[in-house]
Amino acid sequence: xxxxxxxxxxxxxxxxxxxxxxxxxxxxxxxxxxxxxxxxxxxxxxxxxxxxxxxxxxxxxxxxxxxxxxxxxxxxxxxxxxxxxxxxxxxxxxxxxxxxxxxxxxxxxxxxx
Amino acid sequence: xxxxxxxxxxxxxxxxxxxxxxxxxxxxxxxxxxxxxxxxxxxxxxxxxxxxxxxxxxxxxxxxxxxxxxxxxxxxxxxxxxxxxxxxxxxxxxxxxxxxxxxxxxxxxxxxxxxxxxxx
Numbered sequence: 542x543x544x545x546x547x548x549x550x551x552x553x554x555x556x557x558x559x560x561x562x563x564x565x566x567x568x569x570x571x572x573x574x575x576x577x578x579x580x581x582x583x584x585x586x587x588x589x590x591x592x593x594x595x596x597x598x599x600x601x602x603x604x605x606x607x608x609x610x611x612x613x614x615x616x617x618x619x620x621x622x623x624x625x626x627x628x629x630x631x632x633x634x635x636x637x638x639x640x641x642x643x644x645x646x647x648x649x650x651x652x653x654x
Numbered sequence: 655x656x657x658x659x660x661x662x663x664x665x666x667x668x669x670x671x672x673x674x675x676x677x678x679x680x681x682x683x684x685x686x687x688x689x690x691x692x693x694x695x696x697x698x699x700x701x702x703x704x705x706x707x708x709x710x711x712x713x714x715x716x717x718x719x720x721x722x723x724x725x726x727x728x729x730x731x732x733x734x735x736x737x738x739x740x741x742x743x744x745x746x747x748x749x750x751x752x753x754x755x756x757x758x759x760x761x762x763x764x765x766x767x768x769x770x771x772x773x774x
C-alpha cells in the first residue's frame with residue numbers, strides 16, 4: 542500500500558550543527574506535507590507545512606524542501622539545540638487540506654552537547 | 655489556556671468492555687481527529703471530523719466509533735475493545751479550511767497529551 546517512509550530511524554548531531562531529516566513518500570497525488578516534532582511523553586507538535594506547488598518553505602530555524610520529481614521531503618534545522626532532541630514525523634495528505642493524513646514512522650534526533 | 659484535553663490519560667480494561675475516551679478543545683476549532691500510535695508505525699488516523707455531525711474514516715477505523723454532536727467534543731468509542739487496540743491514542747484539532755492558508759499554515763493540528771490504553 543501507499544506509505545510515507547523515512548531514510549534513517551535515528552540521527553545524531555552536534556549542538557550547533559545543522560540537522561537534515563529526510564522523508565520519502567510514495568504517492569505522487571499527495572498535495573500537502575507536514576512535519577511534526579514529538580518529545581517524550583507528549584503529543585506531536587506542528588513544525589511546518591508545505592503544499593505541492595511549492596518546493597521550499599522556511600520557518601524559524603527550520604526549512605522544508607520538497608522534491609516532487611523523486612518524491613522526497615526534508616526538514617532542515619539550523620543551529621540544532623538540545624531542545625530539538627525528539628522524534629520527527631513527516632506526514633502527507635491528498636485532500637488539499639491535510640484532513641486525512643498519513644504519517645511516516647518517525648526519525649529520532651539526538652543532539653550531543 | 656488554549657488546549658486539547660483527553661480523558662482518561664491512562665486506562666487498563668478487559669476485552670469486550672465498552673469504553674469511551676473523551677476529547678475536548680477550547681479553541682473553537684472545526685476540525686478534529688483521532689490517531690493511534692504504535693511502536694515503529696508512527697501515527698495512524700482512525701477518524702476525523704470536519705464539523706459538527708460530519709465525520710469520516712481515516713486509515714484504521716475498524717473497531718472504533720466517533721461522534722461529533724458539539725463542536726468542542728469528539729469522543730472515541732470502543733464498543734468491544736480487543737487486545738490489538740492496546741495503543742497510545744491522540745486527539746487533535748485545527749482551525750482549518752481546505753486550500754486556504756490561515757496564519758501561515760494550511761492545517762496546524764494541535765494534539766492532546768495522549769491516552770495510553772491497555773486491553774487485557
